[in-house]
Amino acid sequence: MAYKILCLGLLCVVFAYYIHTPMPENFEEPWKIGLMDAAMKMTSLTGLLFENIGLMKYEELFYSLTSLLLTKAISDENITVTDTNFSGIPVRLYLPKRKSERQRPAVIFLHGGAFVLGSCKLEAYDFLNRLVANQLDAVVVGADYRLAPQYHFPVSLEDSIFAVKFFLQDKIPVKYDVDPTRICISGDSSGGMLATQVTQLLQNDPGFKGKIKAQALIYPGLQFLDTLMPFHVEYEHDPILPRDIAIKLGSLYMTKDKALPQAMWKNQHMPQGSRHLFKFVNWSAFLPEKYKKNHVYTEPVTGQFNASYLEILDSRLSPLLVHDSELQNLQLTYILTCEHDILRDDGLIYVTRLRNVGVQVNHDHIEDGVRGALAFTPPFNLRLGFRIRDKYIRWLEKNL
Numbered sequence: 001m002a003y004k005i006l007c008l009g010l011l012c013v014v015f016a017y018y019i020h021t022p023m024p025e026n027f028e029e030p031w032k033i034g035l036m037d038a039a040m041k042m043t044s045l046t047g048l049l050f051e052n053i054g055l056m057k058y059e060e061l062f063y064s065l066t067s068l069l070l071t072k073a074i075s076d077e078n079i080t081v082t083d084t085n086f087s088g089i090p091v092r093l094y095l096p097k098r099k100s101e102r103q104r105p106a107v108i109f110l111h112g113g114a115f116v117l118g119s120c121k122l123e124a125y126d127f128l129n130r131l132v133a134n135q136l137d138a139v140v141v142g143a144d145y146r147l148a149p150q151y152h153f154p155v156s157l158e159d160s161i162f163a164v165k166f167f168l169q170d171k172i173p174v175k176y177d178v179d180p181t182r183i184c185i186s187g188d189s190s191g192g193m194l195a196t197q198v199t200q201l202l203q204n205d206p207g208f209k210g211k212i213k214a215q216a217l218i219y220p221g222l223q224f225l226d227t228l229m230p231f232h233v234e235y236e237h238d239p240i241l242p243r244d245i246a247i248k249l250g251s252l253y254m255t256k257d258k259a260l261p262q263a264m265w266k267n268q269h270m271p272q273g274s275r276h277l278f279k280f281v282n283w284s285a286f287l288p289e290k291y292k293k294n295h296v297y298t299e300p301v302t303g304q305f306n307a308s309y310l311e312i313l314d315s316r317l318s319p320l321l322v323h324d325s326e327l328q329n330l331q332l333t334y335i336l337t338c339e340h341d342i343l344r345d346d347g348l349i350y351v352t353r354l355r356n357v358g359v360q361v362n363h364d365h366i367e368d369g370v371r372g373a374l375a376f377t378p379p380f381n382l383r384l385g386f387r388i389r390d391k392y393i394r395w396l397e398k399n400l
Contacts, residue, residue: 040241047060067119079134086166105183112190157316184214192217192221196220196350200322220343223319226300227264229281241372281349324353369384
């Protein structure tokens with residue numbers, strides 16, 4: 001009993017330390033962000049403890065906690081909500097009830113969660129997709145791809161592609177009275193990466209080329225090559241998703257080998273012969289001047305990591321690796337980035353590269369934004385999350 005009280009006391013002390021960590025002055029509702037940041041770091045610390053004593057895996061604790069926020073498919077007076085599957089992939093479908101004078105647009109949404117956590121059925125995503133369906137009079141599909149570490153790359157991507165291809169079949173838009181020329185692929189965080197990959201791959205598929213009108217990417221992570229970009233260096237302890245948690249969870253998408261995140265932390269995980277790829281993520285060439293500050297570009301160190309995970313070299317894993325020729329015919333694009341986000345620079349680089357090849361890009365940058373804010377609209381009612389949600393929906397209304 002005394003041991004349990006001691007452990008509880010120590011956890012309370014650590015939580016108090018985290019909760020009193022200073023937040024940037026420009027944050028709206030800093031107390032909420034501070035509370036969520038402390039909870040995230042406490043979960044990480046507890047997960048490490050549980051893993052070391054053999055109670056459960058690090059990521060299992062995160063998954064268990066997020067699963068508490070899952071919702072059931074509940075219809076309301078405006079929207080019919082059903083759980084079904086597309087080509088064996090679980091999806092949640094939102095269908096407006098009111099009659100429409102013309103065919104509806106459609107949005108296929110891929111959720112975030114570092115490929116390890118999350119579901120389209122989480123309360124925040126259910127709320128978001130329900131609102132999009134209602135305000136746009138649109139059919140919305142939330143897809144639940146299989147998660148790491150039980151399923152490694154490229155399973156999540158393949159599931160996403162299967163679900164999207166199923167919906168893009170000629171008979172499906174007809175079934176749901178969807179205008180086949182007004183379909184958008186969207187996602188946040190890792191879901192933003194999947195949306196990017198799906199859009200890139202389907203534009204080169206003869207059977208589906210031209211069937212996607214737009215892509216909407218909310219603070220997407222887009223590469224695994226360089227883990228020491230300016231923001232990684234400048235704000236590695238920033239709120240919600242600090243660098244150590246991002247690397248530990250993100251590496252699970254490729255392997256359970258604990259040596260990989262250790263190498264990624266030092267930016268020494270790239271194999272020999274990969275230097276030709278660094279030009280695609282060279283932030284000194286693509287970041288706007290205001291984000292370069294006094295940082296000096298240094299290439300990732302190659303050949304230091306003994307194991308070789310060749311998927312790191314695959315553009316399906318890191319969509320920034322595609323050549324400009326594969327970007328120039330991409331669809332209308334919306335990208336939202338947050339200043340206080342460990343993966344901020346990925347989105348900024350993609351904006352620059354797309355604009356350089358003539359793709360029409362709308363870019364919103366949230367100066368007081370933090371990664372994952374969209375997932376903290378209900379149940380936490382974070383106003384920042386509502387602002388991000390509203391910008392996303394306004395863009396969809398105007399462009400879809």
